Amino acid sequence: MSTPGAPYIEVRGLARHFDVSKPLLNRVIEGQPRLILKAVDGIDFAIRKGETLSLVGESGCGKSTVARLIVGLYKPTRGQILFEGTDMGSLATRAEERALRKRFQMIFQDPYASLNPRWRVADIVAEPIRAHRLSSDPTEIRRRVDELLRQVGLSPADGEKFPHEFSGGQRQRISIARALSSNPEFLVCDEPTSALDVSVQAQILNLMKDLQRELGLTYLFISHNLAVVFHISDRVGVMYLGRLVELADARALFENPQHPYTRMLLDAIPDLDMTGRARTPVAGEVPNPLDPPKGCAFNPRCPFANDRCRTERPELRPVANGGVAACHAVEEGRLAAAPRLAPA
């Protein structure tokens, strides 16, 4: 069913708007219009099989909404999600959708909230097997759960315990075992290490890389931590207020960032090597997403903004680092290249 050469996952013009208006009666009495929050406002990207694409950005940029749209937790307002060339929105029956969905899984940020505290670990891990009716034989399920627990670095005996008996890192291992139990090919990971301590984060990132190699997994990785993203990604997309502002190969993006917002994010990474590198702190904060600025959404914070930036919204165009960026200043060559990161 797959078209040769087609990307594994492709997202076209994907948007998700949320209606956050007050109730009708309030609106009528107070004379207020509807309020629409454009959490994701038309983004395009593709993921190749076996690669890791990361989306980075600050809170409210829509990166988690994209993750939820792809796994089907939200319905898109507009746009398409193509899985091996098949439009997820065009599937006629639940059965067809179910067959595709079982090849996706998601890992959530908070390993405390995403595991049912009343279930034993073995049942938590076996849930996708049962939900997708992959097996109904208890011994076979048990064997599979034991294998999964071993695979993520826990012991089969841990299956009898409850989530509260585990530390944050171990719980995230349980989440990963659960995600893997339906033999998915594609994992959407929404900030999987943000709630963990750094030494535990290293364990989980290593585990995720090992599993990717062994099982040929494809990852969509959502994070706000650029160092983690650099470490885990093949390609990186930078989001700002519901849109992609830059997308490039990870190395190219970090070595030669184009969009001023990407440059700002890279400058904000704390300098652990203590080189005394000069930073250009960017003033301002992310604007209210209910009332985004006209033109380029980044223009109020951008040191390079001019009149065109305040009126005309830039589209993604190919740029010098081999990726794409949505910036008038870059397109017009108003912005000098500013290489970062001497490779260590």
Add this chain to the structure above:
Amino acid sequence: MAEAPILEVKNLRVEFPTRRGTLVAVDDISFSIAPGEVLGVVGESGAGKSMTGAAVIGLIEPPGRIAGGSISLAGRRIDDLPYEEMRKVRGREIGAIFQDPLTSLNPLYTIGRQITETILTHLPVSPAEAQQRAIGLLREVGIPAAEKRIDHYPHQFSGGMRQRVVIALALAANPKLIIADEPTTALDVSIQAQIIALIKKLCCEHGAAVMLVTHDMGVIAETADRVAVMYAGRIAEIGPVRDVIKAARHPYTDGLMASIPKVGRTDARLAQIDGAMPRLNAIPRGCAFNPRCTKAFDRCRAERPEPMRVGNSDVACWLYDAGQGGTR
């Protein structure tokens, strides 16, 4: 350190009695902070870093209690003060900045009222002077149009601006010591950089000592002058920030630094410390880190190391005991 320290903590011990025995959250730690100095306290969750901060401001929740040692502020013992006395010290002499700016502010009062109230409680000024001082403070922490914003309520500020208000509130009475517990953890990276720069600048200008508690080594590298690395309720290593970050001596600090992903480093795998920090009810004998330590030997499993001088740092590790001949 020529100047007398603002804060001096000696052999501090914090205990929590439970039905299954006493848990020791902070176990015999000592450190001091000089005027104008930023001491970073890092460690993973449960290492006792926030508990140390809470002990200094006298806000340990019962049944937890300070079971030993002393805390002195500018030469005066504060760990045994009665509650009312300690209340005066908090705010007047110690300012606090917590992780979540929304919970540190009262949602029912304007920020101006909260700041002037703090100033009037602690300083002998008139209400008009307090109002002027509050506006000055807000301006100093970088809040635009401070004279208008002073009449706004906390929910009318964004996260970053709210944290600036909390910083202004902490500085209101010109305290000698500021305790900042994860001040940037709830903020976005670009805002985080702004707040770090602000804390550092204000601490220099006001000459206050700062105890910066965080789990983020990046924040420490940017802000602190000295850093204490905590593990299982004890200080594993304390020293100048450059020494600790660039040339960690304790195997735990070393492992911790290596496990942080860095932009530009292309190793396929991150160095990892296997296992997890022990729970307080199951702290191993000897050095608490010994089961996870790749360099542990017999003595580490039997005897608890006390801090010893290595270069400019104090390191609690048997590798550096003279008799053993250090490996580095």
